[in-house]
Amino acid sequence: MGLNGPELTAKVGGEAGPGGVVARPALFGRLDESARVTMLSAPAGSGKTVLLRSWISQRRLAGRAAYVAAGREERDPQRFWLSVVTALRATAPGAGLVGAVTGAPGLDGQTIAEQLLGDLAGLEDELWLVVDDVHELGEESLRQLELLVMRAPQGLRFVLAARHDVRLGLHRLRLDGELTEIRDGDLRFSLAEAGELLATAGTKLPPSALAGLHQRTEGWAAGLRLAALSLAGHPDPERFAAEFSGTERTVAEYLLAEVLDRQPAQVRMLLLRTSILERVNGELASLLTGAEGAERILQDLEAAGAFVVSLDATRSWFRYHQMFAGLLRLELRRTEPGAVAGLHRAAAEWLAGHGYLVEAVRQAQDAEGWDLAAQLLTDHWPALHLDGQASAVHELLAGFPSGLAAADAGLAAVAAADELARGSLEAAEGYLGQAQRGSQSVPEARRGQVRLLLGLVGLLLARQRADLPAVTEQAARLEAMVQASGAGIAVTGLGEDLRALALISLGIAEFWADAPDDARPNLERGIALARQIRRPYLEFTGLAYLAATNLLRSTARAVELGTQAVELAERHGWASEPAARVASVTIGAVLAYQVRPAEAEPWVQRAERFLSTETEPAVVLAIRYVRGVLELARGRTTQALAAFEAGVPLSRHLASRHYLLPPTRELLVHSLLRLGETDRAARFLTGLNDSDEDRSHGTTRNSTAALRLAQGDPQAATAALAPVLDGTAPLAWPARKAQAFLLEAIAREALGDQAAAETALERALDLAEPDGVLLPFLLYPAPGLFERHVRHRTAHASLIAEIQTLLLAGTRPARSPTRPEPLREPLSGSEVRVLRYLPTNLTTPEIARELSVSTNTVKTHIRNLYAKLGTHRRAEAVETARALGLLAPSRTAAPA
The missing domain is CATH 1.10.10.10 (Winged helix-like DNA-binding domain superfamily/Winged helix DNA-binding domain)
Known part of the structure; x- marks a missing residue:
């Protein structure tokens, strides 16, 4: 039937409530500027009809647009073409050109199409033929419509709407640039449009509720419209919006009538039985239905716009629209209630066998097969951990009944690992203890796997406590398990993976224990192995700590490695991992020591974003330390002191002394001295442990020298510094030793030994310049010393100039992020x-x-x-x- 004029205008609506139609100017614009033929292809309820009718109405095209709704009755070619003729004759351009046609037995649709081509040959004005629901036409009508499209005069423009692509030879028009295509993604409502639609129905939701509704409907016009109708006058609209799904009565009725009931029995069974899955492919669908050809059915459903969406370029994996999936699961429970648990179990086993571990556990949980779910998770947790899927493991654990972890040794070990990742060290130790006790009663066939879990979690716990002896012991145990390969261990093929984990864990523990020269080769070997076996999570973890170890050798290399680690973290979604914070704070530390606070701040903030003192005391102490350094670079001594004071107590959570604890104490003393609290600084130094290690440490001697200078005793300062300068109290990082030589220069100048002062200052500059470390010269300013030194022979005139600028200005301005082209040739x-x-x-x-x-x-x-x-x-x-x-x-x- 053709629609025109007032009758058409009366039909405009759909997405709108009493207030009118939701304006969609972007889509109207595409229709205005479209090519000679426009094809709208999208599933039922996508808003095609309303879009076309509102476009015709708002653009005032009723007199120049013939609208034909091709219902199922139009499968008869004669009826379809009579509707087309009627609609064209009702337009201003067509009224004087298109002749009347009377239906009669034997009247051929081809004849009518040919007559139309003749009638419209003289068309000079622009005329639109809008055909809705083209997918309802039979093959004969489609062939005749293709003839009209291909031979029509340029003034006749076509807008065709269908639920799926139809055979109209449109590929030729596409090649000639005469085809505009508008698809499902274009028709989806934006969040703002969804809000407007609800507003026209008299409903306004809070932003969070609206966003949730929009996410569940995926912008589907009919779903939003049905929600709007139901929400109008509802006593609790927020709750209704939160619960709105494909099982809501009006939505279910729509989807049943418009989608599911239109499918053949085989297709209907496939949709229902595979609705239990997050995603489906042909092989899995065939397993659950017992029928062949499932992949072809899924591809045809997607092409037909039946709320099936392909997930990959090869169109082998698919998912269902969320609301459609909800209806399918409801219908499956209604029609085959006894089959649901078995379908979940079959899916779990197939998914586990094909490496889709997280989905496999979820399917077992959905079947309430807790033994199967627990076995799948404990068998495959090592692989999940090595892939950096801690968040997924946390969600899976939450899917078990409360108390089950305490009764299952394997699950208790996994719960311990989860507490290490996001809970607390104490809780992790509690679960690990339960797992160890419960392992005695584990069946013989499962004991090897539980031992593996206990070894892995024990290694991670020791690593986070910076317990180097325990890490070494656990790494050796893992290596022994790998050597013994097999016997009772369900996860195979992880030998190299466990070796890489052990090497990187050793390197991390050695780093925290202030043994960077031992840490570096272990980390490098672990990273190389991780790359070889394609474990990016292990590579990322190793790179972050390798960056930190290189701080003591080359800040440029530290930044390079830290950046590589951050890029891996961003690529894989590991920004909240402790290693990502280590990489970020390493880069921030370099920039802070170079007195570039504006550039350092975002990196330190990034490290602070996911702080967890309960699980990461070693990492948090490092972040507190760098925050304090950054505040000193800004000249904000009070804030720096607060950061250092917050960092020192964290060392109590560690099994060995954190390598940053001595420098944290050193800068804490420095901050007190800058604030004029000399007595408090002296008491702090006096209160240090009486161990020779604490009192003789190079940083302690630096602190003592600074205190003596503040007390006006340069002779005592030089005595404190002597072991640092002669190497008997070594400082690993050249920048810290530069600080010692700078203090020596200040002390010697105060003693009137100008030659010794110049020698010490030149040595300080020698140590600082390769890494561009300027903070010590800002912390212990000696402008007069630099003024005199620059007039003597020095290899560091440019560095002195930068220091003098800093002393005047406080900090350097941030540099442009643009990097110039590399050198055309090396400098001599x-x-x-x-x-x-x-x-x-x-x-x-x-x-x-x-x-x-x-x-x-x-x-x-x-x-x-x-x-x-x-x-x-x-x-x-x-x-x-x-x-x-x-x-x-x-x-x-x-x-x-």
Whole structure:
């Protein structure tokens, strides 16, 4: 039947309530600017009809648009073409061109189509033929419509709507650029449009409730419309919106009538039996239905717009629209209640056998097969952990009845691992104890697997407590299990994976125990093995800690490795993992020590975002330490002191002394001295343990020297520093030793020993410049010392200039994140020496005198530097050299 004029306008509605139609200007615009043929293809209830009718109404096209609704009765070609003729004759352009046609027995649709082509040959105005529900047409009518589309005059434009793609030869139009396609994704309502639709029905939901409703309906127009109708006048609209699903009566009736009841028996059975799954493929569907050809059925359903969505490019995995899936599960329970548990169990076994471990456990839980679910989870937890799926494991554990973990040794071990990841060390130890006690009564066939779980969780617990002896012991036990391969261990093929985990765990424990030289090779071997066996989670964990160990060797390398770890974390969704925080805080530490607080802040904030003192005392202590360093770089001493004071007690949760505990104490004393609390600083140092290790540690001696200088006793300061400077009280990081030499220089100057002061200051600069570490010079300012030193022979004129600028300004401005092109060719040694003077105020002749070369030689070197750096001025050369790490380490962009 054709619709026009007032009759058409009366039909406009659908998504709208009493207030009118929801405006969809973006889609109206696409229809306005569409090619000669527009195809709307989307499932039932997607809003195709309402869109077309409201577009015709709002664009005032009723006089130029012939609308035909092709119902099932139009499968007869004659009836369809009579409707088309009637609708065209009702338009202004068609009224004078299209002749009347009277239905008669034997009247052929092809004849009518040919007559229309003749009648419209003289069409000069623009005329639209809108055919809705094209999928209802029979093959003969479709063939005749294709003839009209291909041979129609340019003035006749077609808008065709269907629930699925139809055979109209549209591929030729697509190639010629004469086809506009609007599909399901285009028709889905946005969150804002969903809110507007509800508002037209007189309902307003809070933003969170609206977002939940929009997510469940997936923007499906009919679902939103049905929700709007039900919500109008409902006494508790928020609760209704939260519970709204495909099982709601009006939605269920719609989907049954428009989708499910239209399917053949075989297709209906497939939909019902596979509705228990989160996603389905052909093989799994065939298993659950006992019938072949399931993949083809799923592909046909997707093509037909039957609320089936493909999940991959090869169209082998599919999911059902959430509301449709809800209806299917309800209908399955109604029609085959005795089959549901068996379907879940069969699906669980198939999924586990094909490596889809999380889905397998969920299916077993849905069947309430708790023994099967527990066995699947405990058998496959090692693989889930090695893949970084701690969040999924947490959700699976929550799906078991309360108290079951205490009764099952394997589940208790997994619960211990879950507490390590997101709970507390004490709770983890409690579950691990239950697992150890319960392991004595585990059947012989399961004991090997439980022993494996106990070893893995014990290793992780020891690692988080920074208990190096325990980590070493547990790693050896795991290695023995790998060597014994088999006997009672359900998970096979994990030998190399467990070796990589053990190596990385050893490296982490050694790092926290202040043995970086031991940690580094273990981490490197573990990372190499993780890459070889394709375990990105292990690689990411190793990279984060390898970055931290490289802080003591090269800050540029530390930043490079930390960035690699962060990129892996972002790619795989591991930003809340402890290792991600270690990588972020490592980068933040480098930038803070280089006195770049604006650039360091986002990295430290990123590390602080998921703090968990209960499970990660070692990591949290490191974050507190770097936060304090950053606040010192900002000149905010009170805030720095608070961070250090919060960090020191965390060491009590660890089995061995955290490597950052001594420097945390050192900077705590420094903060007290900057605040003028000399007596309190002295009491803190006096209160340290009487162990030789604490009192003789290099950082303690630095703190003592700073205290003595504050007390006006430079002689005592030099006595405290002597073991640090001669190496008997070593400091692993050159920057910390630079601090000792700087304190020595200040003390020697106070004692009037200018030569010794200059020697000590030059040594401090030697140690600081390779990594661009400037914080010590800001913490212990000595401007007069630098003023005199720059006039003497020094290899660090540019570094002194930066320090002097810092002392005047406080901090450096943030650098641009843009990195210049690499050097066109390497700099020579002479060019590097000249480059170091470019940031200073020295003239070319003065630089020549400093280097004991001719002015022409310096000019030649400067010209070469400009050419190699791709610059034209001195300031540009300095900035580019800094960006390339030639005057300071490479820039690091702030995290998002």
